[in-house]
Amino acid sequence: MPAPNPPNPMKTMQVVYRVAGAASEIEARARAIAVEQSIEMPPGAVRNERVMREILGRVEDISDDGAGHFLVTIGLALETTGGEAGQLLNMLFGNSSLHPDLELVDLVLPGEGGPYFGGGPRFGVEGLRRLCGAVGRPMTATALKPQGSTTAELARLAGIFARAGIDVIKDDHGLADQGSAPFAERVGAIQAEVDRANRETGGRTLYAPSLTGGPRRLLAQLSAARNAGVRAMLIAPMISGLGALQELAGEGLPILAHPALAGSARLAPPLLLGKLFRLAGADAVIFPNHGGRFSFAPDQCLALAEAARRPWMGLAAALPVPAGGIHLERIEELLAFYGRDVMLLIGGALLEAPDLESAAQDFVERVAAAGSRT
Amino acid sequence: MPAPNPPNPMKTMQVVYRVAGAASEIEARARAIAVEQSIEMPPGAVRNERVMREILGRVEDISDDGAGHFLVTIGLALETTGGEAGQLLNMLFGNSSLHPDLELVDLVLPGEGGPYFGGGPRFGVEGLRRLCGAVGRPMTATALKPQGSTTAELARLAGIFARAGIDVIKDDHGLADQGSAPFAERVGAIQAEVDRANRETGGRTLYAPSLTGGPRRLLAQLSAARNAGVRAMLIAPMISGLGALQELAGEGLPILAHPALAGSARLAPPLLLGKLFRLAGADAVIFPNHGGRFSFAPDQCLALAEAARRPWMGLAAALPVPAGGIHLERIEELLAFYGRDVMLLIGGALLEAPDLESAAQDFVERVAAAGSRT
Numbered sequence: 001m002p003a004p005n006p007p008n009p010m011k012t013m014q015v016v017y018r019v020a021g022a023a024s025e026i027e028a029r030a031r032a033i034a035v036e037q038s039i040e041m042p043p044g045a046v047r048n049e050r051v052m053r054e055i056l057g058r059v060e061d062i063s064d065d066g067a068g069h070f071l072v073t074i075g076l077a078l079e080t081t082g083g084e085a086g087q088l089l090n091m092l093f094g095n096s097s098l099h100p101d102l103e104l105v106d107l108v109l110p111g112e113g114g115p116y117f118g119g120g121p122r123f124g125v126e127g128l129r130r131l132c133g134a135v136g137r138p139m140t141a142t143a144l145k146p147q148g149s150t151t152a153e154l155a156r157l158a159g160i161f162a163r164a165g166i167d168v169i170k171d172d173h174g175l176a177d178q179g180s181a182p183f184a185e186r187v188g189a190i191q192a193e194v195d196r197a198n199r200e201t202g203g204r205t206l207y208a209p210s211l212t213g214g215p216r217r218l219l220a221q222l223s224a225a226r227n228a229g230v231r232a233m234l235i236a237p238m239i240s241g242l243g244a245l246q247e248l249a250g251e252g253l254p255i256l257a258h259p260a261l262a263g264s265a266r267l268a269p270p271l272l273l274g275k276l277f278r279l280a281g282a283d284a285v286i287f288p289n290h291g292g293r294f295s296f297a298p299d300q301c302l303a304l305a306e307a308a309r310r311p312w313m314g315l316a317a318a319l320p321v322p323a324g325g326i327h328l329e330r331i332e333e334l335l336a337f338y339g340r341d342v343m344l345l346i347g348g349a350l351l352e353a354p355d356l357e358s359a360a361q362d363f364v365e366r367v368a369a370a371g372s373r374t
Numbered sequence: 375m376p377a378p379n380p381p382n383p384m385k386t387m388q389v390v391y392r393v394a395g396a397a398s399e400i401e402a403r404a405r406a407i408a409v410e411q412s413i414e415m416p417p418g419a420v421r422n423e424r425v426m427r428e429i430l431g432r433v434e435d436i437s438d439d440g441a442g443h444f445l446v447t448i449g450l451a452l453e454t455t456g457g458e459a460g461q462l463l464n465m466l467f468g469n470s471s472l473h474p475d476l477e478l479v480d481l482v483l484p485g486e487g488g489p490y491f492g493g494g495p496r497f498g499v500e501g502l503r504r505l506c507g508a509v510g511r512p513m514t515a516t517a518l519k520p521q522g523s524t525t526a527e528l529a530r531l532a533g534i535f536a537r538a539g540i541d542v543i544k545d546d547h548g549l550a551d552q553g554s555a556p557f558a559e560r561v562g563a564i565q566a567e568v569d570r571a572n573r574e575t576g577g578r579t580l581y582a583p584s585l586t587g588g589p590r591r592l593l594a595q596l597s598a599a600r601n602a603g604v605r606a607m608l609i610a611p612m613i614s615g616l617g618a619l620q621e622l623a624g625e626g627l628p629i630l631a632h633p634a635l636a637g638s639a640r641l642a643p644p645l646l647l648g649k650l651f652r653l654a655g656a657d658a659v660i661f662p663n664h665g666g667r668f669s670f671a672p673d674q675c676l677a678l679a680e681a682a683r684r685p686w687m688g689l690a691a692a693l694p695v696p697a698g699g700i701h702l703e704r705i706e707e708l709l710a711f712y713g714r715d716v717m718l719l720i721g722g723a724l725l726e727a728p729d730l731e732s733a734a735q736d737f738v739e740r741v742a743a744a745g746s747r748t
Contacts, residue, residue, distance in 0.1 A: 032667075054522065094610065098662050172414060214615060214621030218617075243591065261468055295472075
């Protein structure tokens with residue numbers, strides 16, 4: 001393999017893998033990863049000079065990570081992604097996901113990476129706050145459940161939540177386009193109910209329906225949602241595609257990204273949910289909170305929240321949305337833990353309260369009160 | 375939790391998870407999975423009788439799988455998927471993917487499941503054979519590489535492969551819509567070259583470009599491919615969405631499914647690549663062959679191939695396509711291993727041969743010869 005010239009650093013991204021293996025073999029393994037994630041063929045058989053110089057991945061760093069693991073940094077040409085978020089994921093981990101000895105842990109993009117992928121969140125933390133009139137405080141969210149409910153039942157719930165002043169009401173991610181509450185019917189009825197509540201209270205609750213399906217179905221749902229006056233959307237990028245998130249982010253509505261299927265990967269959650277979902281345009285990123293039904297550790301939750309909202313290539317901050325079995329008694333603890341730039345998502349705990357209306361009001365008031373103290 | 379009535383078995387799918395845990399806790403854990411993958415809220419708070427009876431998942435079986443693991447079978451209502459393949463994946467593993475203690479290992483659908491999801495492969499093994507004039511024999515495939523090549527370079531390669539009589543030429547899955555060979559330009563030039571070769575030889579080589587991107591981009595690529603006279607497509611369903619595969623399957627062209635990002639999941643490959651890709655309409659399923667660059671075991675490869683092609687709900691068989699570092703000397707061994715209903719995909723090994731033309735011809739002739747002996 002001839003030694004390639006140094007790349008233009010403005011055009012290279014650094015991809016960091018954690019690889020299991022022996023020290024004696026890690027250099028060869030690192031080179032194999034660099035090939036697999038770029039030209040995917042024997043380098044000796046490449047006849048195009050430019051491909052060898054600019055496209056072939058190169059090993060930029062190998063460092064011992066302890067316990068028989070190494071952190072391997074591969075430089076890949078930004079142009080191989082074509083600026084498309086799904087293809088970015090393909091370049092980062094497409095074939096290497098099929099190898100059990102490595103995890104994808106981080107990505108460093110050059111400054112031009114932000115605009116190249118579309119500019120990230122169009123609303124972000126401050127945009128969502130502005131839309132909901134939630135300036136200077138943490139935000140509240142809840143979910144319409146369970147799947148199998150009728151449209152009327154879901155709309156009634158939405159009305160209660162909106163009258164209580166919850167900032168964002170999203171479809172449960174299990175609501176798709178089922179017979180029990182077909183998408184267009186459901187979304188129209190719920191948005192109408194939320195609009196009615198907003199008019200009554202002077203509030204600005206957003207409703208985010210869950211968009212699902214292949215290209216034609218997704219676009220038809222987008223169109224139906226617009227016609228219903230919807231002003232936010234929910235999508236699960238690991239099911240519908242990171243590319244779908246990227247396209248929807250350009251539609252002028254804020255987007256919540258759901259982590260369904262995201263946990264099955266050997267793909268670090270702070271990178272996937274925090275950085276990549278944000279890069280592809282998610283304005284708010286839902287993730288499993290620590291101490292609930294899921295097993296994310298507090299450190300991991302905080303790392304994810306920080307990845308979503310810290311300064312990065314001039315992109316707007318995405319709002320971290322911890323969720324998954326949060327009980328009402330944890331509101332103050334979690335706001336202290338995450339800080340003010342957060343949206344707490346409480347679903348089941350509201351629904352099982354003896355008095356739904358007052359539980360929802362309690363949620364809203366305590367978040368506002370805790371926020372004014374931070 | 376009130377005891378629900380037995381479900382109509384025609385409307386329930388059985389989902390099998392392998393769960394790590396203690397015998398004393400497995401029943402509670404199984405019930406928690408059944409809730410998480412259906413109503414996703416405390417059952418005691420559900421007020422709709424029908425939801426409790428027909429939508430709430432139920433534990434149908436728990437069996438000891440040895441070494442601190444259990445096989446847990448959950449019955450889920452088929453209607454929760456709305457017949458949409460992405461939502462099926464969401465129901466099978468959306469939130470549970472976020473739990474590290476379980477893997478998704480199998481799915482049993484009622485007979486009506488086939489048509490409900492669109493009917494599976496529209497061409498399948500026999501349809502692909504018919505299109506390529508490959509009746510009664512194994513098939514051959516190769517890939518256009520490397521990414522970063524110019525359109526002219528890729529078209530030249532395609533011409534050589536088509537003249538050698540390779541049945542299917544696919545884009546490398548790293549080819550998307552990059553500046554080095556933009557989709558519409560590349561696909562038009564390659565299809566024209568393949569058409570020219572077919573006219574010269576009387577052959578019927580198919581070219582399958584890689585379709586990528588979110589909904590609008592994917593549909594624009596589909597349209598450009600049609601305009602270029604393309605008669606097959608490649609898609610990576612775990613990147614673009616299983617729902618995108620399902621929709622593309624209805625477009626009248628055979629589809630190869632690529633496993634990019636599919637290996638990162640705790641989701642058994644025979645289920646994901648064999649059954650679910652087939653159910654969503656893949657006519658051919660590419661997977662990492664044993665003994666190549668990837669670590670799939672021979673048993674796993676065979677289980678995957680069988681899942682793709684054995685009789686299932688009346689669906690057409692999908693063609694198994696082992697790939698990933700297959701060398702020419704393994705042709706006879708692999709045809710003996712997989713049998714006649716297979717398509718061998720050899721990419722890099724052809725490209726590094728001293729004489730590409732004769733290596734490609736050798737590939738075609740030896741597959742035909744081995745096939746006539748089976």
